[in-house]
Amino acid sequence: MPDPSPVFGREASSRPSRASLRTAVVWDVLKDALDRRIEATGKDSLDVLDTGGGSGNFAVPVARLGHRVTVVDPSPNALFALERRAAEADVADRVTGVQGDIRGLFDVVGREGFDAVLCHGVLEYVDDPAEGVRNAVAALRPAGSLSLLAAGVGGAVLARALAGHFTEARTALSDPAGRWGAGDPVPRRFTAEQLAELADAAGLEVGAVHGVRVFADLVPGALVDTEPGAAEALLKLEAAAAELPSFQAIATQLHVLGEKRA
Structure with missing residues (x-):
């Protein structure tokens, strides 16, 4: 299967992009979770749901791994951009966009129909985050993986x-x-403990918590763009700090990965 990392600007022969510095930790954790799910199920590809997936920042790279991705988003413009991006990446046959939101999720997708669900940048904006997480978990098949990403206080x-x-x-x-x-x-931000509690209450076994964009939003862009090796070093620093609670406490975003309880 093709390596999807170029979508994130992480080609081996070039400096990591600013976008990849902000998404690399989540992407690496998510890719590992999908690989483990493939091994556990024996499937060749997975059914993945991306709630609030917008124009496909994660959906398209996931599809490039060979998985089937359904994106639910309330914005017609975002879904149009998703369609264009999927076509440009030659994965249009594996990406489906559906207009909707996590509150009315089961008006547009079925329950327990997915091996993995992404819920990135959604909980900050919904009226009831607990309901949002419950719906995301209810969309998972038994032992499926949920990836939660939300703004950190x-x-x-x-x-x-x-x-x-x-x-x-x-x-x-x-x-x-x-x-x-x-x-x-x-409208709302979370602590790592709050996100983990929401996941646990919804029936998720929390496996990992990561701080995202601990340093990337604080370092001057000119330094990263001009100092030789700075971008690569910053990428490694983000990865090293991501799992440390002391740095999660100051992260711009928090990522929780868990597995649906049987």
């Missing part, structure tokens, strides 16, 4: 403080939703 606090907005940083630190003020574009 600590990353927002650190970013506002480093920008000199100290009152906003303190507000985000104490706000139940992790918001820094009325102008905050993100």
Whole structure:
């Protein structure tokens, strides 16, 4: 099967792209989970659901691994971009876009129909995150894998403080939703513990928690783009810090990977 990493700008012969620096940790964990699921089921390919998958940032690379991917997203424009991207990557036959959202997920897909479900950047925006996680888990076949990715409170606090907005940083630190003020574009943020608790309550056996974009959003882009070897070194640093709780606490995003209980 073709290596999907070039979609993330991670060709072996070139410097990692800014996009890959922000997604590499999640992608590596997800790819390993899909490989394990292939081994466990004995299948040649998996059925993968990407809720809120937008224009296919993860769906297309997953399809390039040979899996069948259904993307559910409320935006017609995003689904149009998904169709175009899938065609350009020559995986249009393995990617299906459906308009909908996680709240009404089973109006557009079946229950227990997928080997893996991606729920990335969704829980921040839904009215009931617990319901969203329950629906994602209900879409999984027994022992299927769920990948949750959501905004982290600590990353927002650190970013506002480093920008000199100290009152906003303190507000985000104490706000139940992790918001820094009325102008905050993100409705809700989470701690690693909160995400793990949501997953556990929904019937998921949490296997791993990772901090994502611990440093990538803080390092000046000019340094990464011009300093020889900086991008590669930053990529390795992100990977090394991802599993350490002390760095998860300041990550821009948090990733939880789990398996549906029997």
